Amino acid sequence: MIKNDIVLAIEKKTDFSGAKSLEIVEAILKELKAALAQNSKVEIRGFGSFKVVAKKTGYGRDIRRQKQIHITQGKRIKFRCGQELKSIAPKAD
Amino acid sequence: MIKNDIVLAIEKKTDFSGAKSLEIVEAILKELKAALAQNSKVEIRGFGSFKVVAKKTGYGRDIRRQKQIHITQGKRIKFRCGQELKSIAPKAD
DNA sequence: CAGAACGATGTCATTCTTGATCATGGAAGC
DNA sequence: GCTTCCATGATCAAGAATGACATCGTTCTG
Numbered sequence: 001m002i003k004n005d006i007v008l009a010i011e012k013k014t015d016f017s018g019a020k021s022l023e024i025v026e027a028i029l030k031e032l033k034a035a036l037a038q039n040s041k042v043e044i045r046g047f048g049s050f051k052v053v054a055k056k057t058g059y060g061r062d063i064r065r066q067k068q069i070h071i072t073q074g075k076r077i078k079f080r081c082g083q084e085l086k087s088i089a090p091k092a093d
Numbered sequence: 094m095i096k097n098d099i100v101l102a103i104e105k106k107t108d109f110s111g112a113k114s115l116e117i118v119e120a121i122l123k124e125l126k127a128a129l130a131q132n133s134k135v136e137i138r139g140f141g142s143f144k145v146v147a148k149k150t151g152y153g154r155d156i157r158r159q160k161q162i163h164i165t166q167g168k169r170i171k172f173r174c175g176q177e178l179k180s181i182a183p184k185a186d
Numbered sequence: 187c188a189g190a191a192c193g194a195t196g197t198c199a200t201t202c203t204t205g206a207t208c209a210t211g212g213a214a215g216c
Numbered sequence: 217g218c219t220t221c222c223a224t225g226a227t228c229a230a231g232a233a234t235g236a237c238a239t240c241g242t243t244c245t246g
Contacts, residue, residue, distance in 0.1 A: 001128040001135040009124040010117060024103060029140050031102040035094035037181035042094040045212050047122050060236040063196040079172030088130035095212060138191060138244055153204030154229050
């Protein structure tokens with residue numbers, strides 16, 4: 001599924017045009033990004049929650065040179081799925 | 094940020110009522126859950142991608158009993174943030 | 187179509203994972 | 217709008233799994 005699929009889904013659910021659906025999706029994404037940018041945790045009950053955590057993984061690895069790279073800066077956005085999302089994932093392949 | 098914040102954001106961006114905005118948000122969430130339920134990978138360029146991976150961590154740990162718990166069933170929904178999301182998270186707090 | 191982001195690989199360190207419980211807060215009901 | 221209900225979060229511990237950088241190919245986006 002890509003962004004366009006979500007847009008199409010909104011089109012089907014509502015009676016909006018594809019353009020309008022698209023701007024709605026982008027608006028939501030913008031809101032999410034803005035929220036995460038200010039270190040806010042995004043929590044949607046029944047779906048999941050995004051949380052920005054400081055990345056302490058101060059060790060990268062350059063496979064081409066087999067050398068370690070020191071990294072300490074950066075953050076990571078963790079997404080934890082809620083109970084309803086745990087319910088899905090039917091067959092473990 | 095909670096679900097209501099997203100709903101309010103749609104209200105501001107569009108001219109829909111809060112109820113309509115809410116159903117749009119829920120429709121999107123439903124689509125995402127449905128996509129993940131069928132093992133589909135959800136990829137949103139510039140935001141991030143959800144991927145359903147089989148959980149191989151067949152060992153949990155009950156600290157209260159100091160005993161290992163065998164788990165093999167289950168899946169996990171991994172979210173990897175895209176480049177635009179990496180750009181955010183300004184100060185590492 | 188063109189451009190740019192995304193995925194995977196490899197090694198090693200770091201983080202995550204499960205599980206149950208208490209408290210907090212999101213969500214829904216009145 | 218306020219209150220209630222129930223999901224969510226943190227924790228401890230040990231083991232397993234993932235992440236990160238760099239590059240190329242592929243796919244998504246406009």
